[in-house]
Amino acid sequence: MDKELEDKATGPKPRHVPSERPGPVGGKRDQNRRRRTRELCEAGLALFLEHGTESVTIDQIVEQAGIAKGSFYRYFKDKEELVETLFAPLQEALEDNFNTCAQAVKEASELPGLLFAYQEFAIRLNDIFFENRQLILLYLQENRAPAHGARKAIGALAVSITKGANALTNAAEVHGLLRPFDPRVSTLAVIGALERILFGFLRDEDVGEFELLAPSLISLIFDGLRFGDQDAHST
Amino acid sequence: MDKELEDKATGPKPRHVPSERPGPVGGKRDQNRRRRTRELCEAGLALFLEHGTESVTIDQIVEQAGIAKGSFYRYFKDKEELVETLFAPLQEALEDNFNTCAQAVKEASELPGLLFAYQEFAIRLNDIFFENRQLILLYLQENRAPAHGARKAIGALAVSITKGANALTNAAEVHGLLRPFDPRVSTLAVIGALERILFGFLRDEDVGEFELLAPSLISLIFDGLRFGDQDAHST
Amino acid sequence: MDKELEDKATGPKPRHVPSERPGPVGGKRDQNRRRRTRELCEAGLALFLEHGTESVTIDQIVEQAGIAKGSFYRYFKDKEELVETLFAPLQEALEDNFNTCAQAVKEASELPGLLFAYQEFAIRLNDIFFENRQLILLYLQENRAPAHGARKAIGALAVSITKGANALTNAAEVHGLLRPFDPRVSTLAVIGALERILFGFLRDEDVGEFELLAPSLISLIFDGLRFGDQDAHST
Amino acid sequence: MDKELEDKATGPKPRHVPSERPGPVGGKRDQNRRRRTRELCEAGLALFLEHGTESVTIDQIVEQAGIAKGSFYRYFKDKEELVETLFAPLQEALEDNFNTCAQAVKEASELPGLLFAYQEFAIRLNDIFFENRQLILLYLQENRAPAHGARKAIGALAVSITKGANALTNAAEVHGLLRPFDPRVSTLAVIGALERILFGFLRDEDVGEFELLAPSLISLIFDGLRFGDQDAHST
DNA sequence: CATGAATGAGCGTTCATTCAT
DNA sequence: TATGAATGAACGCTCATTCAT
Known part of the structure; x- marks a missing residue:
């Protein structure tokens, strides 16, 4: 740490x-x-x-x-400012990553370009995750609780993440990548699944080998969300 | 309420x-x-x-x-006991439902029986959800935070739910219903997705029309998790 | 006390x-x-x-x-409220006395009536003084300091007293009782002299015998300090 | 300032x-x-x-x-010493003035000499007042409060002023200038009246035009407030 | 010597818990 | 038994004073 x-x-x-x-x-x-x-x-x-x-x-x-x-x-002025200071760099990194990916998705005209953009996003996300494990665990522990007092910064991060994820989902939808579900729901589903698994991993729950986590999750998401037959996908 | x-x-x-x-x-x-x-x-x-x-x-x-x-x-002896008292009936109802379903799954030898068991489980779950919205929202707000003090009962419920869900997944796996993923991971994914969507719904986030929530979610889970071609299922 | x-x-x-x-x-x-x-x-x-x-x-x-x-x-909510509570009855008593006297002066048409009104005022003031010695000493100690925080009530009392005294002086002036001085100045002079003497008395400074204080003060106010032919006055 | x-x-x-x-x-x-x-x-x-x-x-x-x-x-060692440093020159100037006047009064054998001594005193006092308005306002704000801690120097100045004024009054009494009042009382009355008016002036209370303050005050002191035939005096 | 960081006693206030009424 | 008054430990925060830089 x-x-x-x-x-x-x-x-x-x-x-x-x-x-x-x-x-x-x-x-x-x-x-x-x-x-x-x-x-x-x-x-x-x-x-x-x-x-x-x-x-x-x-x-x-x-x-x-x-x-x-x-x-x-x-x-620090108070505990709240300490929490803010803790989360500020993580929030910035995540927003950067969301923005970069959204931009790339917007500019991509072909499927390969899109997939590359998402892959880049995932790689960077993975890095951010490993560089901020403790912080992310704290976020996962508290992000649904009332965002008063010292938890203000955590609430802000939650909002930021939801927005970024929605933007990405919308971009994917525009490109016709998704099955005809309400994108708001699929976004929440993906976020929820991802967060719960990360939480389990960080809390040392038994989630199997870590190397298998990412591909499993991606496959789950894609085979659940991806439009069309599902043999072709490859992580 | x-x-x-x-x-x-x-x-x-x-x-x-x-x-x-x-x-x-x-x-x-x-x-x-x-x-x-x-x-x-x-x-x-x-x-x-x-x-x-x-x-x-x-x-x-x-x-x-x-x-x-x-x-x-x-x-009440203290705040902790009040929270315990609040959650006890919910915990019991959920455990009942998990146990009943697990039992039914264990006894089912054919696919229809299995699906019926799951359907019963889902219906009962839906009832429990509607009868305990506030309580479930509180659970969702706090279930990942450290389970000390007043939150002990919430942590206990979280453990109980994870156990029940794992039991169910394991039962499903025994019946060869799942694609070859680590069942621990898919359990967490399902729980996470479900919890996040319910949370969004209870918090009045914009999650689309409620009637579409359940089928969407089920389809997401099944098309993601279910082994095989995905045209046949229809809730 | x-x-x-x-x-x-x-x-x-x-x-x-x-x-x-x-x-x-x-x-x-x-x-x-x-x-x-x-x-x-x-x-x-x-x-x-x-x-x-x-x-x-x-x-x-x-x-x-x-x-x-x-x-x-x-x-008490805080120290300020304690001070308020301490001074409230004194403030009320003084305001009552001022109001009563002002009313009597307004209604008096002849000199004897006027003097009687002032005498009544003085007698009542004397009573209030003896019933509230400690409180009045505290007032005298702090009434000129910035009226922030706990001193708010003291500042309010000071304002109240100044207003009451001015009203009385104005009433006296209307009746032509005063020499042609700015009544604002003579009011302050009387208040200042009175307060200082009371302060000395309450602080056990050596101010001579108490019985002589009141007549001395009244004589001083009415006749001034200058030695001369002023035998006519009688309290 | x-x-x-x-x-x-x-x-x-x-x-x-x-x-x-x-x-x-x-x-x-x-x-x-x-x-x-x-x-x-x-x-x-x-x-x-x-x-x-x-x-x-x-x-x-x-x-x-x-x-x-x-x-x-x-x-400065602490706040107390800062206050000391602030008031030291004022205290010295006032003591000088009192001493000089007392000495002159003691040596004066005739009325004109006495009056001249008082006049000199008043002129010098006036100068000191204008050169130290802020300091004097601070003194007036706090001089009656308990002289502990940072207020020690203010208390000392108050004592010094009372002593000096008493000395002057005694000198005046020896010369038979005063009506037969207890000189301790008249001293306090004069100090109190003077301080209150200065305080009002420095605090920008409405005390009329400044040029009229000094003569009004002197007249008040010497002649009192009573309406009557007191035309003979002129400062 | 100027600087502002470090210290820790102490302040006003809150709160879970106990207890007299 | 219901009430809310009493308690005192503990909290967030301030500040005079000391000290390393």
Whole structure:
């Protein structure tokens, strides 16, 4: 997990701290600042996963991070901002991926181009997944709960994902790739199935060998959704 | 919702309260007891849905129920027990349905018998769904979060459902109904897709007309999972 | 001080507590409630006098009152409401007195009637002063400080007093009782002198014998300080 | 206000800082030191006036002054010392004026000399008032509150003023200038009236034209409010 | 020496739970 | 038995002060 957060923590800076800092970038102070931020993010993420965002207290976070209570508030206005900071890079990466794919799909005129676009999307999604396992687990744990307080950022991510997936489904529909189902329903079905399987995997439920997960899932989706006879598809 | 809870609340009695009460069953005191329990359950459910189980306080519940705070503890040991009481009848109904179906599947030797068993299962499931919409929404909101504290009963229900579904899938597999996927994966996929669509429906997301939901979903599942050519089935 | 607060504490009830209480008025619960409120008021007043309203913490108040911290909030929303509750009866008494006097002055057509009205006012003021010494001392200590937070009620009282005094001065002027000075200035001068002397008295500064205070002050106001032929005056 | 503080801030130096500083007096370092001290004093005074001394935090002061938090403690041990530094020059000026006047009164044997001494006193007082309006307003806001913590210096000034005024009144009494009132009472009356009017003026209450304030006040003090034949006096 | 990051005691407030009435 | 008052631990957050850079 250490590695998972290393970059993210330096991403969106808390806005209430003066942007002008003493000491050069990369200097001792800058290093300390980054380390503290990362430690708080790590501590927070671990605790959120174990107890749920709502239940975790600032006291627990700072204890886990090994810093003083007051220091938390130098880095984050409150728990909500910490969660925002945690999810911001993931949200951005996912939105990027959705946008890129939607663009490619829009521009593709032939089936091979379309499939290539989806394949690229899947590959990138796979990368994002592996780079953000803990975060995605947290998302899966909480994304349906009321998006109040500290869960605001999670709700935003859920909305973002639903939108992106709908855009993709619509694009696929335009190209006549789908069987005549309501695309809103098939989108939800795919998202639901995918999320549940990822959740099982991340929670160490027994889901078989991981290498088989992706092809199984893709086959399930395609053979369920794809229009026409179903022998031809190849992952 | 009123009706939804009427029976449930009288189901499993809190265990820390002497089961022997003064007054005859159905008498004035018994009636009062049932009414208050139901009011607390209703109030709790509504608040849990809006704010999440963790965030809701006993104060909020008793205020919503129009009951004194101290009285809460006469009926429930704590919030956890209230949630338990809420979910117990649903859990029982689902387990019943799973068991009945599994039994029927095990005893079925021919395809028609199998399909009949599944159909019965689906019909009963549909009933349960409509009789417990609020409760199921709460379940969907929270079932992946850490099952500590007040969420223990929700976690238990999740485990119960996964087990039941796995049993069913396994039974189907034994009968050679499924394409050669890891049944653990296809179970999760089906559960995930189903839950996500129900969630969307209960949350008033735009999922198209309800009448089309069930056939769409079944077709999606079957055409995705069912071995063989896919023209023959029609619900 | 005990007596000073006995009535006041039962005056304006905190508004956030349900007005319907169990138990009869005057019953044990009602007694307890009154006692607690009085204890908190006493403790608050004593501490405010010693340390200033802003500096006193809820912890100090509840410790002095000998009750649990959480109990404070059953009686008062915050420190500000406690101060409001403390000053409400005094404010009302003063406004009553001002209004009564202004009315009498307006209706008086002859000098004797006027003087009688002022005399009545002074007598009642004297009573109010003795019944509220601690409270008045607190008012004198803080009435010029910024009226934020807990001091809001004190600022309101100051405004109320200034208005009342101005009304009286204006009435006197209409009757041609005053030398041709700006009545706004003479009002302030009288208020300032009076307040400072009362403050000195309440703070146990050496201001001579109390019995001489009132006549001295009245003579000072009416005749001025200058030595000269002013034998005609009689209080 | 800028000018008002320019000199004062360089007055009494904080004692915990080595009085020997590197660099020559008036050199670059000395200049910086003086500038920062002045900026902190200005910021503090403005904030104290708006929020009250007790409520203002070091954070607010350094932010307003545009200085780092740590730097505050190089110039002042704490808020109390800042207030001391603010009031020291005013206190000194007032004491000087009182002493000078008392001395002159003591040495005067004739009425004209006495009146001249008082006149000199009044003129100097007027100057001090205009040179220290903000500071005097702060004094008037807080001088009756408990003189703990940051308010110690204000309390000291109040004591100093009372003493000086009493000395003056006593001197006047010795010369037989006053009507036979307790001089302690008349002193308080005069101080109270004066302070209240100045306070009204500085707070922009409606006190009429400023030019009329001083003569009105003097006349009020000397002649009282009573309507009558008191034409003989003229300041 | 200036800076602002770190510290932790302490504040106002909430809340689950107990208990007198 | 129903009530809501009492309790005090715990929470989120602030702030004076110290200290590394």
